[in-house]
Amino acid sequence: MKNIFKFLILVLLFHSISFANEAPVNDLIYHYFQAIQNKDLQTINRLFINQNPNRIKAYNAVFQATDQRINSIKIKNVKIFGNKGIVEVDADFLIISKVIPDSFNYQENQVFLLEKNSFNQWKIAKIITKEDFNLIIKNYFLKKGFEPLKEVTKVDFSYNTAESGEDFLNDGSYLNISGKWKTDFGILIITQNGNKIYGTYPHDSGKIEGTLNGNVLNCIWKEAPTYKPYNDAGECYFIFSRDGKKFTGKWRYGFNKSVWNGNWNGIKISDGSNIPNNTQIQTGDTSTSNMEYNTDRPGLDYKNFNLPANDPKLCKQVCDNDPKCKAWTFVKPNTIQGPNPRCWLKYAVPNPIKSNCCISGIKKQADMANAESWFKNWKIIKSLNSNIAGSNEKFGWKYPVRKIGDAMPPEGAKGAALYLHPISQTEPTHLQGHYHVSSNKKSLMFRVAGNKNGDWLMEVRVNGIKAFERVVDGKKWYELTIPLQKYYGQDITVDLFIKANGWFFEYAFIDEITLVNTQSIGPYGIEYNTDRPGFDYKNFDLPQNNALLCKQACDNDPKCKAWTFIKPNTIQGPNPRCWLKYAVPKPVLNTYCVSGVKNNTNNPSSNNNNVINDKHIYDDFNSFNNKLWIPLEWQTLNKAPNKITLYNGILDLKCNITDRSGFLASKPIKINRDEIITIKRRVKVHYANQYFEGGIWFYQTDKPEIVMPQNKATWLSAFGKQLFNVTYYNYYYEKPGVRQYVPAKHGFVISGLDWRNKKNYVVFPPIWDKWFEEEIVYDPGSNTAIYKINGQIGKVFTANMDKPYIRFIMHSYGWYTGHDIQIDWIKIDITKKENSAHNYNSNNLKMVNNSTFSIEQCAAYQFKNDYITKQIPNYLDKNIKTVYVTCKINNTPANTVLTAQWYYYDSDNSKIFILDYPYKIPQPNYTGYVTFNLEMPPEKIWPSGKYEVVITKDSNILKKINFYFK
Numbered sequence: 001m002k003n004i005f006k007f008l009i010l011v012l013l014f015h016s017i018s019f020a021n022e023a024p025v026n027d028l029i030y031h032y033f034q035a036i037q038n039k040d041l042q043t044i045n046r047l048f049i050n051q052n053p054n055r056i057k058a059y060n061a062v063f064q065a066t067d068q069r070i071n072s073i074k075i076k077n078v079k080i081f082g083n084k085g086i087v088e089v090d091a092d093f094l095i096i097s098k099v100i101p102d103s104f105n106y107q108e109n110q111v112f113l114l115e116k117n118s119f120n121q122w123k124i125a126k127i128i129t130k131e132d133f134n135l136i137i138k139n140y141f142l143k144k145g146f147e148p149l150k151e152v153t154k155v156d157f158s159y160n161t162a163e164s165g166e167d168f169l170n171d172g173s174y175l176n177i178s179g180k181w182k183t184d185f186g187i188l189i190i191t192q193n194g195n196k197i198y199g200t201y202p203h204d205s206g207k208i209e210g211t212l213n214g215n216v217l218n219c220i221w222k223e224a225p226t227y228k229p230y231n232d233a234g235e236c237y238f239i240f241s242r243d244g245k246k247f248t249g250k251w252r253y254g255f256n257k258s259v260w261n262g263n264w265n266g267i268k269i270s271d272g273s274n275i276p277n278n279t280q281i282q283t284g285d286t287s288t289s290n291m292e293y294n295t296d297r298p299g300l301d302y303k304n305f306n307l308p309a310n311d312p313k314l315c316k317q318v319c320d321n322d323p324k325c326k327a328w329t330f331v332k333p334n335t336i337q338g339p340n341p342r343c344w345l346k347y348a349v350p351n352p353i354k355s356n357c358c359i360s361g362i363k364k365q366a367d368m369a370n371a372e373s374w375f376k377n378w379k380i381i382k383s384l385n386s387n388i389a390g391s392n393e394k395f396g397w398k399y400p401v402r403k404i405g406d407a408m409p410p411e412g413a414k415g416a417a418l419y420l421h422p423i424s425q426t427e428p429t430h431l432q433g434h435y436h437v438s439s440n441k442k443s444l445m446f447r448v449a450g451n452k453n454g455d456w457l458m459e460v461r462v463n464g465i466k467a468f469e470r471v472v473d474g475k476k477w478y479e480l481t482i483p484l485q486k487y488y489g490q491d492i493t494v495d496l497f498i499k500a501n502g503w504f505f506e507y508a509f510i511d512e513i514t515l516v517n518t519q520s521i522g523p524y525g526i527e528y529n530t531d532r533p534g535f536d537y538k539n540f541d542l543p544q545n546n547a548l549l550c551k552q553a554c555d556n557d558p559k560c561k562a563w564t565f566i567k568p569n570t571i572q573g574p575n576p577r578c579w580l581k582y583a584v585p586k587p588v589l590n591t592y593c594v595s596g597v598k599n600n601t602n603n604p605s606s607n608n609n610n611v612i613n614d615k616h617i618y619d620d621f622n623s624f625n626n627k628l629w630i631p632l633e634w635q636t637l638n639k640a641p642n643k644i645t646l647y648n649g650i651l652d653l654k655c656n657i658t659d660r661s662g663f664l665a666s667k668p669i670k671i672n673r674d675e676i677i678t679i680k681r682r683v684k685v686h687y688a689n690q691y692f693e694g695g696i697w698f699y700q701t702d703k704p705e706i707v708m709p710q711n712k713a714t715w716l717s718a719f720g721k722q723l724f725n726v727t728y729y730n731y732y733y734e735k736p737g738v739r740q741y742v743p744a745k746h747g748f749v750i751s752g753l754d755w756r757n758k759k760n761y762v763v764f765p766p767i768w769d770k771w772f773e774e775e776i777v778y779d780p781g782s783n784t785a786i787y788k789i790n791g792q793i794g795k796v797f798t799a800n801m802d803k804p805y806i807r808f809i810m811h812s813y814g815w816y817t818g819h820d821i822q823i824d825w826i827k828i829d830i831t832k833k834e835n836s837a838h839n840y841n842s843n844n845l846k847m848v849n850n851s852t853f854s855i856e857q858c859a860a861y862q863f864k865n866d867y868i869t870k871q872i873p874n875y876l877d878k879n880i881k882t883v884y885v886t887c888k889i890n891n892t893p894a895n896t897v898l899t900a901q902w903y904y905y906d907s908d909n910s911k912i913f914i915l916d917y918p919y920k921i922p923q924p925n926y927t928g929y930v931t932f933n934l935e936m937p938p939e940k941i942w943p944s945g946k947y948e949v950v951i952t953k954d955s956n957i958l959k960k961i962n963f964y965f966k
Helices: 002-013 023-038 042-044 053-065 140-143 154-162 312-320 373-376 547-555 713-719
Strands: 066-081 084-097 103-116 122-129 178-185 186-193 196-201 205-211 216-222 232-241 246-253 264-272 291-296 301-306 327-333 344-345 355-360 378-382 396-398 417-420 429-436 442-450 453-464 464-471 478-483 490-498 508-517 527-531 536-541 561-565 577-581 588-597 614-617 629-633 645-649 650-655 662-666 675-686 691-701 722-729 746-751 761-764 772-779 784-789 792-797 805-811 819-832 854-861 882-892 897-905 911-920 926-935 945-953 956-965
Touching: 023 042, 023 066, 023 122, 042 053, 053 066, 066 216, 066 291, 186 232, 186 464, 232 882, 246 547, 301 805, 312 327, 312 344, 344 926, 373 508, 429 508, 429 761, 442 453, 453 478, 453 792, 478 588, 508 662, 547 561, 547 784, 588 897, 645 722, 650 662, 691 819, 691 945, 722 772, 722 784, 746 784, 746 792, 761 792, 854 945, 882 945, 882 956, 897 926, 911 926
Parallel strands: none
Antiparallel strands: 066 084, 084 103, 103 122, 178 186, 178 264, 186 196, 196 205, 205 216, 216 232, 232 246, 246 264, 291 355, 301 344, 327 344, 327 355, 378 429, 396 417, 417 508, 429 490, 442 478, 442 508, 453 464, 453 490, 527 588, 536 577, 561 577, 561 588, 614 819, 629 662, 645 650, 650 819, 662 805, 675 772, 675 819, 691 722, 691 805, 722 746, 746 761, 772 784, 784 792, 854 882, 882 926, 897 911, 897 945, 945 956
8 A cells, every 4th residue: 555655656746846046946946845745736836837737636636645744855966057957856755644544754866857937937847756867767667567668768858968967967077166255144265175065154163064966065064162963053055056156045953854944145255266176275364475476486396277367366375275385386377378377386495586477475384473492393294274264363373372263272271382283084284303312211291182072193203113192182281201211312303193083173282392301209209290180189288398298198198099299389379289189090290290109018908919908999001000910921821011011101902922912910809798899991992803802801719819720721710710701802703512602793792600591791882993981890799790881881690709809800812913902091999889879770871682683584475374484486476466575583672673675677687676665663672573565556467577675774784585476
């Protein structure tokens, strides 16, 4: 029945729809769809170029049988040729049957042919599908009862010949719309790369981006402060005139809505056309300053081209936006190089000579007016030499440090800062510095930050060798140090690359780059030039400028684990100040501070160096903490400190020797049954092949020492009795004779007691090669463990704990080499169960289901009681109107949508799409059968040949089923 209604809708659509060049065409489309929804036959007939009584009868028949609701209309392409127009539109309808209680969504991509009448008004001439427009006749196949149209020639589509646009759908060329536009929302500055369009405008520091098809720009707008929907982002479209000088358009809040919220029209006031297609037009400095009139700079050229206008600023703009360009020369028309103005770009700066033919210039480098003294060691090799989006200021040095357009550095800069940005998603900004390392205690300190709503990837190379890499966000200013001890007595070259990390507000800010003395430890464990921010529970002024007073206060307070002394007249007022901390934060370089960690040798709870009795532990891996960790070699359990890498606060567990790589074991941690232990880590995981199972595994023990068992094959038992594991699997090995060798071949898994027989495990979507935070909570009282990652949680049951200690190992084990796990920090807290703040029934968390969706048998048949266990004949009966396809599915989550895509193969073996049949599973964790069907109209029979049904989920193909009619 659903297919009959689709045929009726196709008949209706073959009489309707449109769009075109200017505002009257916009109105034509919206009037048409409004009339369809309102069943306004008189308006529908009036919108066509010719009045046709049969059209009214067709519409009326459809309206008697169905109601239509327009979900969305999207214009993909528009071309105007004099008094004719061609438009491609995506239409999405909700069809509601009046005959049977049924409704369904229907989508179609159509081409609409428009024509102006004698009153110069746009009207609808003809409507065909996109496939018909390209002579692929999909809907004729449906409308004719699945019998292909035998004779179709271009005569049938005479509207689309010669100048009427045979290249309409994809002609490979684009209208050039770059330049400055006066619009309803202020001056819009558009840059263009092929059909990719970017723009900025002053209203709430707005920006647009989109794709130009023909003369239609489908776009997204974003504005401050959030740049996110619903209030600060949404959809827009612009339809440009044929000459590219004006546009009409609309905008709306959010996405996939049916109502537009307002108009957006514009007129071009500054042209940027015909400038090389891969060059973005600078939208900032177009002044004539620094232009060298009557001057040529011959030589050192790498590119030249004609300009659309006799304006040297166009040549200057192209040079400003090309990182390779260092100088330029504009050759006047009708002088020495023909009738057109011409631009020459130069990779270096040639000597000037006097010549009336030309105007030249040298690229103005980033604003250096506020450059600080440390920058004398540095130079900018290449950078984005244009305006900061949403402002009239160029990238470069800024003071005071503040929000400028889209650039939003965090508070706390020490002075001026250098504002930078990657040149593109693939091309970084590049700075280079030169230093002499005069001491073996020197480090190079970078004080950097990202945008408040973005980040960037920082890479540093010393003498051409990568020395450091990390993502820098805008939460605060980061002081990152690179040790230079091995370069003692040498001159070094340092390259800083500012790379994109995605492509979302990649602004980079540099406050300082300077040589500093490596943090030194003085008497009493005092850490000079060191701050340990965070974990504060008390702070107070001191009577004297003496860091030992702060240390003494910490030593005398049982709660204190670390302290920081702030020097007077620096960052916290005229008095010296002391901060006491209940845990040990990560140290950072800060010349205004002195810090220290309490020496626990006199603490009775810490007399045994082989166990951990502390309730709060934090390790930032700035140095190796042998009070917490034991470095070991895989399988042999030999001590292996040389196989553990700590670098710039990152623990790097590399699997670089087959079956003999290093890993870390924790020392035993004391925990009672009425306590809960919570472990949080920031981790990055990389697998090198299909045999990786790194992770963090937990054991209970009563033996502080690690002793290899007599049976070395059971070496993991040296850590105690296993409790549960968190494992990062990319592991496709199946051991012969073992059912389900691992819980999941690809995913993050928490697994507990007897996981294989009791299905006691939970699988999470994996996160590879990106930093993420995870949380593990173990409750020995209830014998449960919980794993939380990316807003999801899973719970398993563990073995009963009857030992006084737990310990865990962190490793990157896998077959062969190349696997890697990096850990930025780890935090361990042990709390009484009644004091635990964890609430894992939060609505913000999604509980992961243990069950895994699967699809089994599928088959086609012709009677609804013929299920897939019955033998299906090779050929089906053409006289039976309905074909069913049934599949067995298992553990299917609620609201899962499975779609059957039906196809027919014609006599040329061309695969022709018939329709989609979506089916939503209503109940949770459904196991059973799902059935799809296709029905032939009563007066038709099935065309002979092969048919195929493709079952998909989330656009992924699950099954293919073939059947045949003789």
